[in-house]
Amino acid sequence: MFEQVHIGFIGGGNMGEALIRGLLKARLVPPERVHVCDVSKSRTAHLAAAYGVSILEDEARIASSCGIVVIAVKPQNVFQVLERIRDHLAHRPLIVSIAAGVSLSSLVEALPAETPAVRAMPNTPALVLQGASALARGPCVADRQMAQALALFKAVGIALEVEEQWMDAVTGLSGSGPAYILLVLESLVDGGVLMGLPRAIARDLVVQTALGTAAMLRETGKHPAELKDLVTSPGGTTIHGLQVLEDSGIRGGIMTAVQAAALRSRQLGKNP
Ligand SMILES: NC(=O)C1=CN([C@@H]2O[C@H](COP(=O)(O)OP(=O)(O)OC[C@H]3O[C@@H](n4cnc5c(N)ncnc54)[C@H](OP(=O)(O)O)[C@@H]3O)[C@@H](O)[C@H]2O)C=CC1
Numbered sequence: 001m002f003e004q005v006h007i008g009f010i011g012g013g014n015m016g017e018a019l020i021r022g023l024l025k026a027r028l029v030p031p032e033r034v035h036v037c038d039v040s041k042s043r044t045a046h047l048a049a050a051y052g053v054s055i056l057e058d059e060a061r062i063a064s065s066c067g068i069v070v071i072a073v074k075p076q077n078v079f080q081v082l083e084r085i086r087d088h089l090a091h092r093p094l095i096v097s098i099a100a101g102v103s104l105s106s107l108v109e110a111l112p113a114e115t116p117a118v119r120a121m122p123n124t125p126a127l128v129l130q131g132a133s134a135l136a137r138g139p140c141v142a143d144r145q146m147a148q149a150l151a152l153f154k155a156v157g158i159a160l161e162v163e164e165q166w167m168d169a170v171t172g173l174s175g176s177g178p179a180y181i182l183l184v185l186e187s188l189v190d191g192g193v194l195m196g197l198p199r200a201i202a203r204d205l206v207v208q209t210a211l212g213t214a215a216m217l218r219e220t221g222k223h224p225a226e227l228k229d230l231v232t233s234p235g236g237t238t239i240h241g242l243q244v245l246e247d248s249g250i251r252g253g254i255m256t257a258v259q260a261a262a263l264r265s266r267q268l269g270k271n272p
């Protein structure tokens with residue numbers, strides 16, 4: 001699907017690197033067909049040394065050399081990038097923006113007529129090929145191009161096509177989600193340390209408990225509450241821990257966190 005296709009990244013920060021590393025690890029394209037530009041010279045030096053990708057000096061070179069251009073700069077910098085590349089898109093490359101909140105209509109408006117554009121929301125576990133991405137297609141994206149965009153993100157985890165109306169919710173849930181889960185995992189490790197466990201042992205136990213629980217949820221297809229009941233013996237240890245969490249309002253807190261992040265995504269689209 002990607003024979004001869006060159007993939008360019010404008011912005012090689014946290015997320016650009018996660019995608020690049022994932023794509024190379026999945027052997028979707030060889031490093032000589034991955035091109036990156038970033039205003040930070042320390043970032044490009046790091047990416048060239050770590051992954052052997054090609055570094056191009058500016059956004060225009062990426063746009064004119066690549067069949068797929070991933071825009072991986074902060075939302076605040078997206079329109080400056082589009083302004084710089086718009087005169088270098090005569091070959092109609094596929095533009096894939098991963099910027100939170102930036103809508104398809106604003107992308108299409110800033111690009112030459114009929115430039116195909118996809119809005120995507122990946123997440124950082126792409127770094128280890130366990131990402132969760134959702135993609136919404138713009139009006140001029142051919143089926144073949146959408147299949148390529150999906151394949152790009154499927155190389156680093158799961159990728160679903162959704163209607164654009166869901167992209168802010170996706171951003172608040174799976175885009176930001178790794179941070180919420182890491183906060184919980186960090187707290188669990190600290191709980192173990194509080195009870196005297198050596199930190200390395202607590203960490204190993206927490207990581208495997210999280211992986212095992214997620215695998216159990218995926219493989220059984222059961223409701224989380226049903227699996228939770230399996231852990232929770234009458235009058236046992238777990239119910240005492242759960243009561244403390246319920247008293248703390250953790251469920252509402254997590255739901256409100258997803259809502260706040262989704263609303264921030266919507267707001268970023270209007271005023272980055
Ligand atoms: N981090 C995450 O978990 C996720 C992020 N995203 C989205 O991905 C995008 C990138 O986020 P993230 O990787 O975290 O951000 P980073 O700040 O880590 O990376 C962006 C990089 O782009 C550089 N940059 C800025 N302007 C330009 C330019 N004109 N040309 C080339 N490079 C430029 C920045 O340099 P400098 O720092 O010097 O400005 C920086 O190195 C954002 O839009 C974000 O919404 C999407 C999903 C998940």
Ligand SMILES: O=C(O)[C@@H]1CCC=N1
Binds near residue numbers: 100171175176
């Ligand atoms: O915090 C952010 O804005 C980005 C978008 C999703 C995850 N990180």
